[in-house]
Amino acid sequence: MELRILGPIEALNDGRARSLGGMRPRTLLAALVIAGERGLAEHEIHQVLWGTAPPATVRAQVHTYISRLRKALGDAVELVRLPNGYELMSSGATVDYLEFGSLAARGRDVFAAGGMAQAANLFTAALGQWRGPALIGATEFLEASEAPRLEELRMSVMEEKAAADLALGRARRVVEELAPCVAQFPFREGLRSLLMTALSHCGRQAEAITVYHEGRSVLAEHLGVDPGDELNSTFQSLLAGTLIARPPLPGGADNAVRPEAVSSREEAYTALPADLVDFTGRHAELRRLREWLKPAPDGTSCAGPVVVTGLAGSGKTVLAVRAAYGIAPAYPDGRLFVRCRDASGYRRPPADIAGDLLRGLGEQVDPTAGSEERVWRLQARLTQSRCLVVLDDAADEAQVHALVPGSGQTQFLITGRPRFATLPRVRVMALGGLQPREAMDLLDGITTGVVGSKGDAGRLVRLCDGHPAAIRAVAAQLIAKPHWTPAHLADRLADPCRDTLGLLRVGELDVGATLLRSAAELPEGPRRALQRLALLQARRITVRVAAATLELPVSQTEDLLELLVDAHMLGVAGSAGEGGFVFELPGLLMCLLTADGVYGGARHLRTEVIRWQPEPNRAPRPGLPAVAGSRCV
Template identity: 40%
Template sequence: MEFRVLGPIEARAGDTRVPLSGSKVYTVLAALLLARGRVVSDQRLTSLLWGWDPPATAGAQIYTYMSRLRKRLGDEMEIVRRPPGYVLATRDSWIDLLEFERLEQEGRAALGEGRYREAAALLDRALALWQGPALSNATHHLRETELPQLEEARTLALEGRIEADLALGRHEEVLAELTGLVAGFPVREQLRAQLMTALYRCGRQADALHVYHDARKVLADQLGVDPGAALDATYQAVLNGSIGLESPPLIALRDRFPGPSAPAMLPPDVEDFTGRSAELPVLRTVLEPHDTPGWQPRRCLVTGMAGVGKTALVVHAAHLSARHHPDGQLYVELREPDGTPRDPCAALVRLLRALGEPRIDAPGVHDDLEELTRLYRARTAGRRLLVVLDDAVGDLQVRPLLPSTSTASVLITCRTHLTQVPGAQTVRLGPLDPAESRTLLASAAGRERLSAEPDASAALLAHCAGLPLALRITGTRLAARPHWSPARLAPRLADPRTRLDELRFGDLSVRQALGRSLPSLSRAGRAALRGLAGFPDGSCTAQQMAFALETGEAEAERGLEELVDGSLLTINGLDQQGRPIYGCHALVRLFAHELSRPRLLPAQRRQDTGILRH
C-alpha cells in the first residue's frame, strides 16, 4: 500500500484510493504513520483529535476510528492494540514522508561532497513529493503539532536544492523562484544570501545590495537582531566582486564565516556512569546519524520516579552525542530547588542568553512569553542543536522551549507523561537490576571493599532497592569514610524508621528528591500517598485504598492515578475483577509512612520535604 501525508492524507491500494471519511479518521491514520512504528498512546491520540477539551467518550471513539481503519486498510496492514495505545505495522508499504526524508538525506550528502548535479536531482525529487500543505485534511490540533517541523524540513530541502542549482550556474533559472521565497520567508537569511548571489551573477549588483539592506531592516523590526555572519559575508562578497561563478558555494562560505561560538551548557558527564545498557542505545539512536533512510534528529522523553537516574542518563547520552550537534548544547532545569515549576519565561531568558540574543535585556522582554518564544525559535531555526530540558513539570511549561525546527534534537526528563511533544519517543526508567546496582555501588565505594564483606554488601544493595540515587549516596558515604566497612553502614540502613535519614550525604537526599514531587500533588494525591503506609508491601487496589482512607473509590482512584502520572506508583497488574493493582518502590513506601505520621519527623526532615501539616 501507499500512504501520503505531504498534502492531503490518503491511503492507496495500487491505483485505487482507499475511501476514508472525516478529519478524525485521517488524523488517527496520520498519527500512526508519523510515529514510524512506535506506539501512539491513547492520551496523545486524544490531544491530537480534540485538544484540551476531549469528550467523555474519547476512548470509545478512538476504538471506533481504529476499527474503521482496520476495515478499510484490509489484511495488508495491521493496527495493534499495545498499551498504552496503538501501533501501525506498515510492513513494506510506501510512505511519501519516509521517501522524502531518504531523498533529502542523500541529496544533502551529495551537496556536502560537491556532487551538485546529483544533489539537485535528488532534492528536486524529494520536493516533488509534496502535494500541497501537509496534513491538510487532519484536525487543526494535529497540524499545529506536526506541521512546523514538516514545513521546516521542506524549506531546508528547498534551500539545499537552490544551493546546488547556484553551484551549477543556474542563477537565471532560480531567480524568480528565490524572489517569491524571500517574500514568503522574509527572515530566512539563507534564502536572502542565495537571492543576492543570483542577482549579482545576473549582473544586478545594486538589486543584490538592496536585498541585504532590506534584510537588515526586516530582521531589526521583526526580531531585533542584525544579519548573521553568513549573510554579512555574502554582502562583502557582492561588494568586492568575489561571488562569481568560480567562487565556492554558499555552504563553503558559511564555513569560512561561522556564527557566534556554540553554547555548551551541559552539566559535567558522570565519569563512572554504569548500567542502563538497554536504554542508552535507544537515546543514542535518537540523537546520532545512522544509515536508516529518513533519519533526522528527534525528541525523546525519559520518565521515571525521583532518584532513578533520569538526568544522569540524559546528560551522559548528550555528551556522547555532542559532536553530532555542532551548533551547541543547551540545558535548563525546569524545577526550582523546592520542587515548584520554573517559569518558562525564566528558562527562555537563560537559553537566549546562551544563544547570544542581544534583545534579551530590553525593557519588558523578560516577562513576555510570546516575545521570548518568538526570539528563541528564530535563534534556533536551522541550527543543529541539542536541547536538554531537565525535570519538566507539564506540557504548558515545555511547549515554548521546543525549537520549531527539524535540525534540533531534544531530550526531556520528566516524572509525568507529556503529550504535546511532537515526534517524541518515550523511555521509561525503572530501578537498576541487581548486577547493575552492584556495579554502581562498587564504582563509588570500591569493588574490593564490597567483595571483602559479601553479606553486608548484599544488605546494602537490598536496602537501596535498585534506586541509583540511594546507591550513589551509600557508595559516596563509604568512599568518604575509608575506615568504615559495609558491615558498619548496613545496620544503620536496616531500620526502616531511620533509613531515609541515612540515605543522605551532602546535597544528595532521597527524602528531598521524593519530597520535590509533593508541590504538584492535589489533596487526593497526597491522601493516597499517605495511605500507602497502611499496606505492608506497598501495593493495593483503588477499592482497598478507599477503605483505608474512608473515602469513595472514585476519589481514591483519582489520587492513585495521579501518583502513577507522577511516577510515584506503578501498575503491577489486575486483580480478579480486572481492577488495577498499584505498587510502589520500597523507599517511596517509607516516605509515605513518614507523611502519615508527621508528628514523628524532626525539624530537619520537615525542612527537607516541605511537608504541610494536615
C-alpha cells in the first residue's frame, strides 16, 4: 500500500488507486498522515474538514469518513480510535511524506560527513517523492494550514541539494533548477545566494550581479528591509572574485571533494508534467507498464523501449506520465519528457528533440551543430546514464529510431499513434476505450455529484465509446451548464442533426477536431475508405461487406482494413471464419464522420478528411491506391 500526499492525495495498492471517496475523506487521510503518531483530536479534524463552521451532524459524518477509509485502505493501514480523536498507523504502507523526510534527513547526515555525491543522490530521491504541489484534492482549510509548511520543507531540501551539487562542480545544473525557484520564491535569500554562486561559476558574473540587485529591490519594495548577511556576503565575494562553490567540509582540507574524483555524469532534473489529479481507470495497463519499465535485474541494460499507442485522446500521455512517476526512483539520473510534435501538430526533426534532451541533461547545445552531431552526443550521454525518457506523441518510426541508442541503461517510454513495431525488443500496449465501470468512475469523479441517474450517465459514456477525452468533454459540458442533465446531453449527442463537434469542444479541449485530424493524416486510399465505411452506419463490418462497399477485391480490401487497424481507426471485434476477421468502427468516430451538424463545422472537417494534403515541401506518405468509385460526400 502506498499513501501519497505530496501531489494528488491518493492511496495505491499494487499500483492500483483505491477509491477514497470525495474531498473530505481525502483531506482526513492527509491530515492523519501529517499528524503521525500524535494523532488528531476531534476539534482538529473538524477544523481541517469544515473550518470554523462544522455541520450539526459532524460526529456522524466523521465516523462515516473513517469507515470509508478503513474499507479502502484494508489491513495495511490501521485507523486507531483515541479517547478524543484518531491516529493513523502506517507501518504496513509506504508514505511519500515520511519517505521524503527520511531521505532528506539521511542526506543531511551524509552531507555533514562530506559525502557530497551520496548526499546529492539522497536529496534528489527526496525531491522525487513530490508529484506536484502537495495536498491536491484537500479542503482549503488543510491546504491553508499545511501546504506552506510542506512547501518550505521542499525548498529547504532544494537548497541543500543545490549546495551539494555546487560542491561537486555542477553549476549549470544548479542554475537550471534554481532560476525558476527564485522567480517563484523571490524572498528566499538562500536560494538567491546559491543561484548567484552557480552563475558565477558558469562565467556569468553580470547575471549574478543582476540577480542580487533584483533581490534587493524586491525586499525593499515589498518588505522594507535590506538583504541579510548571507546574501550580502555572497555579493561582496562575487565582486572580490573570491566566491567559491564548495562549502567547507568537516575534517579540514584533506576531506575536500576533488573535481577529478566526481563522476562527470550529472543528475538530470525531473521534467515530467504534473500528474493528473483525477486519473481514473487503466489499472491493469498501469501495472503492466510499471513492470515493463523496471530496469533489468542485472542492472546492465534495459529490456527495450515501451510504446503506448492508441486513438487520439485515448489517454496515452496521462497513462505514461502516471507510470513514469510510479517508477521514477529506479532512474536516479533523471526523468525527461519531450513532445515530438510542434504546436501545429507537425513532426519535429530528431535534431530538435535531441537538443531538448541534451539541455535537460545539463549539456550546452551549439545552435550551429548539425543533426548527426546532436544525435551522437545524445546517444553517448544516454548510454552512460540511467534515465527514463518519455517521447510524447511521436510521429513515426524514423523520428524515434534516430534517438534511441542500441544499448545502455536508459529506458524509453514512447507514446504515439503508430505501433513502432520495428524498434528492437519493443513492447507495445494498445489502448482502447475505458471499461464501462472505469468510464462511469471518470465521469462521476469529474462532475463530483452533478450526474444523477446512473442509467442516463451510462448511456452518455456509451455514446462516448469509453473514450477518455470525450468523457472529459461531456463532463465539462455538464459542469458548465447546470441546467443540462445527462439524459439531455445524451439526446443531443445521439441526434445526427446536432453539432456533434460543438458538444465535444470545451475551451482548449476539442475532441472531435482532434479525431478528425487524425483521420485526415491517413494516406488517401484509407482516408476515402474510412469515409465510405462510416456511411454504412454499422459498427461491425466484415471484409466482404467492406469489399462490396468499396468496390475492391477482397484481398486488397483486407489489406486496407488492416492499415486502418494500425492507425486505430478500426478495431478487431473477432473472427469471421475462414481466417477472416470482423472489424469494428468506433462509434464516436462514425458519428463525427457522418453527422451533418447544424453549424456546418462537422461537414467542413469531414471534407478535410477527403481533401487533406501532406505538409508543404514534404513527399506524400505511401498509401494504397484511391478507392474506386469513391466520392466526396
